[in-house]
Amino acid sequence: MNTTGVIMASGEGSRLHSVTQMLGLPKHLLPLGKTSSVALIIHELKKCCNQIILVCGKDEKNIFEDKILSIDQNIEIIPKNSSGFAGDYLIAHQYAQNEHIVLTVGDIVFKKDELTRIIKKSQTNFPKFTLVFDHRQIISKLDFRMVAASTNKEMLQMIMQINPESFKEVSSNFARLFLQNKVRAAFAEVLFNLNTPESYELAKKYFEI
Numbered sequence: 001m002n003t004t005g006v007i008m009a010s011g012e013g014s015r016l017h018s019v020t021q022m023l024g025l026p027k028h029l030l031p032l033g034k035t036s037s038v039a040l041i042i043h044e045l046k047k048c049c050n051q052i053i054l055v056c057g058k059d060e061k062n063i064f065e066d067k068i069l070s071i072d073q074n075i076e077i078i079p080k081n082s083s084g085f086a087g088d089y090l091i092a093h094q095y096a097q098n099e100h101i102v103l104t105v106g107d108i109v110f111k112k113d114e115l116t117r118i119i120k121k122s123q124t125n126f127p128k129f130t131l132v133f134d135h136r137q138i139i140s141k142l143d144f145r146m147v148a149a150s151t152n153k154e155m156l157q158m159i160m161q162i163n164p165e166s167f168k169e170v171s172s173n174f175a176r177l178f179l180q181n182k183v184r185a186a187f188a189e190v191l192f193n194l195n196t197p198e199s200y201e202l203a204k205k206y207f208e209i
Contacts, residue, residue: 002050002051003098003100003102004052004092004097004102005051006053006088006096006102007041007055007105008104009056009105009106010055010057011028012057015195015197018197025067026057027107027194027195028194030204032109034207036067037106037109039067040109041104041110041115042054044116044119045115045119046072051076052075053075054068055080055087058079059079061077086161089159093153093156093157100126100127100150102119103148107194108134108147108148109191109192109193110190115188121186122186126150126152127155129150129183129184131146131183131184132188133188134188134190135187136190147190155182159173192206
């Protein structure tokens, strides 16, 4: 199945500001050994997506092009003008060439081959909307913020106003769509969420081994 992979890499990373300021890089490009969280995601998406879009902040296109196009010249790097995740969804809806769209946040480090497994599974369940959660957060904190999603363009329009980092919004809308048999849940093996200096240091040490 033809699939468009969309990496949402436009977050400012306020809790990582001290690190990003020091290195002069967005959090999604912070070095993890010889790679970065975005580079790892691109490597996985290339296995099962024939189009990859990276959504960056409006002033970050040049730095993403400098770092990412050396990995793959075919990555479409598009800065967003609208704030919040609705801006990411809008770009996905406008630029995706395929009906099947997979979205993932750009500061997550998945276990090797985990994102590929999730996408291939979602392809078999298409067009049902798949919400992917970090299994560690579900178990320890009952945290239902999504780390990835599989959708079609029609459903993408429906969820455009849902904030994927809001437990209340995600859980209430998930319940509504579940009752309509339009959604399924999946759980991902996530190694790191690069949202604090401490989590970044742990990830950096992991990739230096």
